[in-house]
Amino acid sequence: MSRRLPRNSCATCKPLHLLDCCVETDNANAIIVTTAERAKDLKQPLVQIRGVVGRCSKPRVDMHYQTGPISTVAGRYAREILWPNAGVGPDDVDLTGSYDAFTFTTMLQLEDYGFCKKGDGGHYVSDGTIMLGGKRPNNTSGGHLCEGYTHGIAMVIENVRQLRHDADDSCPIGPDGRRQHAYDYREGGCRQVKNAEVSANLGWAMPGTGSAMVMRRG
Amino acid sequence: MISAQYLGMPLEINDLDHENLDYFGYCAKHDFRLQRCASCKLLRYPPTTACPWCSGPDSEWVSVEGRGTVHSYTEVHHAIQPAFKQYTPYLVLLVELATQSGVPTREEGLRVIGNLVRPDGVLAPKAEVERVGIGTRVRMVFTDVAPGLALPQWTIDETAAGGTPWRYRG
Numbered sequence: 046m047s048r049r050l051p052r053n054s055c056a057t058c059k060p061l062h063l064l065d066c067c068v069e070t071d072n073a074n075a076i077i078v079t080t081a082e083r084a085k086d087l088k089q090p091l092v093q094i095r096g097v098v099g100r101c102s103k104p105r106v107d108m109h110y111q112t113g114p115i116s117t118v119a120g121r122y123a124r125e126i127l128w129p130n131a132g133v134g135p136d137d138v139d140l141t142g143s144y145d146a147f148t149f150t151t152m153l154q155l156e157d158y159g160f161c162k163k164g165d166g167g168h169y170v171s172d173g174t175i176m177l178g179g180k181r182p183n184n185t186s187g188g189h190l191c192e193g194y195t196h197g198i199a200m201v202i203e204n205v206r207q208l209r210h211d212a213d214d215s216c217p218i219g220p221d222g223r224r225q226h227a228y229d230y231r232e233g234g235c236r237q238v239k240n241a242e243v244s245a246n247l248g249w250a251m252p253g254t255g256s257a258m259v260m261r262r263g
Numbered sequence: 264m265i266s267a268q269y270l271g272m273p274l275e276i277n278d279l280d281h282e283n284l285d286y287f288g289y290c291a292k293h294d295f296r297l298q299r300c301a302s303c304k305l306l307r308y309p310p311t312t313a314c315p316w317c318s319g320p321d322s323e324w325v326s327v328e329g330r331g332t333v334h335s336y337t338e339v340h341h342a343i344q345p346a347f348k349q350y351t352p353y354l355v356l357l358v359e360l361a362t363q364s365g366v367p368t369r370e371e372g373l374r375v376i377g378n379l380v381r382p383d384g385v386l387a388p389k390a391e392v393e394r395v396g397i398g399t400r401v402r403m404v405f406t407d408v409a410p411g412l413a414l415p416q417w418t419i420d421e422t423a424a425g426g427t428p429w430r431y432r433g
Contacts, residue, residue, distance in 0.1 A: 052433050059338040059352075060431040105315050110357055111308065112315075113370045115335060 051148060065148040070193035074202060090209045095243075096131025096259040098123045106253040119255035120157030120247060127158070127245075131259035135159045138259070139241045140181060140207055142200030144249035145188045154247040155183075158257065177230040182238050185212065197248040201258065204244035208262040212237040267409035271346035274408065282310035285324060290413045293405045295329045297373065298322035306363050308373045316367060327373075329403025330420060331360040333395060333428065334374055350386040354379035356417050358401055380406060380416040391419060396428030 051064040084091050101123035105112045128134050135158060143151040152166030160181070161169040169175070175183035186192050186203040193199065206212050211224060214236035219225045226237040241262065248256040265276040265287060276283050282298070289296040297306045302319035306327065313320050335357045342348045360373040379387040379395055384406035395401075400423035405413040 055340070056338075056352075056433075057341040059340065060433060061337075062433070107311070108309075108315055110374050110376070111371060115357070 061147060061149075064190070067146050067189035067194045068191075070195065072193055072195055072199075074195055074198040076198065076201060076205075090211075091263055092205050092208045093261050093263070094258060095133070095261045096127055096129075097257070098126040098130065099256050100250065100254060101126060101256065103253040109251070109253040115252070116153060116163075118153045118157050118249075118252045120154045120257070123255055123257050124158045127257045127259065133243055133259060133261075135245075138181060138243050138245045140185065140204065140238050140244050141175070141183045142197075142204050142244065142246040143183055143188070144197045144200070144247060144255075145184060145190050146194070146249065148190065150249050151183065151188075153252075154249065154255070158245070158247055177236060177238070178228075185236055185238060197246065201246050201260075204246060204260060207238050207241045208244055208260055210237060210241065210262075265412050267412045269408045269414070270344060272344055274412065282312060286310045287412060289324065290405060290415050291411050293413065295327055295403055295415055296324040297327050299325045305367060306373060308360075308375055327360065327362050329360075329415070330423075331358040331362075331364075331373075331375070331401060333357070333397055333399045333401060333417075334359040334372070335397060336395070338392065338431070347386075352389060352392055353386045354392050354395060356395070356401065358417055375403075375415065377403075377414070377416040380404060380418050382418050384414075384416060387418070393430075394428075395419065396430035398426060398428040400425045 051062045054063040056062050057066060081091065081093060101119050103109060103119055103122055109115065143154050145151040152170055155161060155169055156163050156166045173179045174181055177185060184200060185207060186199060188200060189195065215233060216224045216226050216235050227235045228237065228239050229235050244260050246258045264278050265284065267274050276287060297308055298310060299306050299322055300314035300317060300319045301321035301323065303314060303317040305314065305316050307315055314322065333356050337355050338352050339355060340352045342351050347353065355376065356379055357374050357376055360375060362373060364372045379392060381387050382404055384404055400420040401417040402420040403415055404418045406416050407413045
């Protein structure tokens with residue numbers, strides 16, 4: 046999806062246009078979590094949960110519209126738990142998965158978790174940083190806007206694939222049963238982020254409440 | 264209990280919802296009142312059982328001037344409720360009251376949600392919608408829904424001086 050596409054679609058609730066809003070989808074996702082010790086015996090490469098923040102809320106969350114700048118969301122507070130728990134910061138993250146129920150939720154989260162300065166989210170998502178081949182790709186399987194509305198879980202699954210270096214794209218499968226990624230990011234090509242080691246998932250319940258998780262390969 | 268129909272939608276305030284029964288009870292008399300904490304004396308919105316600033320349980324309802332400035336808004340073009348379609352585009356306004364603006368901190372205020380309406384309480388026509396944006400000065404009027412129920416809404420304050428409001432141009 047290009048930056049221009051949403052603005053050229055019909056207005057639903059300005060400033061949002063039709064393609065600023067995600068696709069409502071019937072779907073199911075599952076994630077299996079086990080101990081690191083048990084996971085070593087499994088056939089897939091290990092992906093570890095390095096830090097989480099669960100359902101963190103702004104102060105006086107029921108009064109989101111009354112307290113503080115309304116553009117400050119839960120991530121501003123969740124980041125103070127997430128990054129110390131994970132032992133890394135935004136600069137260490139190779140790819141993100143953000144809850145894009147609407148285009149604006151991604152920008153507010155990327156700002157408040159510290160990937161860019163407050164107010165620079167628009168530039169961050171349109172200067173190539175979040176594209177495949179960019180500095181820190183975001184929602185590489187399409188996210189809610191382009192893949193389907195899975196309430197954040199499909200982005201966790203995608204980041205596990207990415208950290209296993211096993212994105213299920215159109216690259217050929219080699220004799221060892223693993224995909225031979227070409228890192229050619231033209232449309233319909235490779236989707237694997239090169240040397241992905243650390244990912245961050247940014248979840249959104251509502252502006253004042255959110256969860257997040259950092260995962261690391263190996 | 265308050266129960267009524269508004270533009271094809273059922274509105275109901277339960278007997279257990281004491282604060283909203285009181286709030287809308289005053290609105291029905293076209294009297295805009297908010298709770299003032301007995302301990303810290305701060306007003307609050309929306310109606311709640313305890314003070315969000317000091318947790319004090321006691322409060323009194325005091326009349327507040329229904330004037331303020333549009334803090335943010337959305338302009339609805341795709342109405343979900345069939346009865347709202349005839350009024351599109353209509354505005355949902357977040358209005359910061361002049362009373363207690365910037366208190367207790369610079370970033371806080373009493374921000375009251377309502378639609379932009381004509382002075383008689385009917386949703387405003389497109390020509391008025393297009394005059395309003397962030398910074399527009401507005402005053403409260405009431406939309407009578409049923410005996411015992413009126414909704415606090417906003418209309419352009421034609422008497423207030425103001426600069427050019429900010430509007431989304433897309």
